[in-house]
Amino acid sequence: MAQIASLTLYHNDDARPIIEAILADNPGVRVMNLPGCVKLDSDGPLVINRASVEERLGRTWDPQEMHLVIISMAGHLDEDDDQFTVSWRH
8 A cells, every 4th residue: 555645634724735735746635625724645755845834925934833733744845945745764
C-alpha cells in the first residue's frame, strides 16, 4: 500500500496563499475542503516553495511560518530556508 504525503491546514487568510502555492507547485494534489480546514494529499512529496508563497503574499515568508497554519501532517518533514517538504522518502 502506498503511503500518502498529507497536510491539513487551517482555512484562513494566513493559509490561503500557502494553499495556492502548494496547488501551483504540486500537480495532482488532491484537495478536500472541510469546515475550517483544507486537507491536501499527494502520492509524491508535497513541496512548499518559499518563493511561490512570497509571490502570493507580496512579502518575505519564512517556511517556519508553516507551523502557524498546520493542523496535522502525514510523512517525514524536511525543511530549510527555501522549502518545507512532506514525503515518505528519506
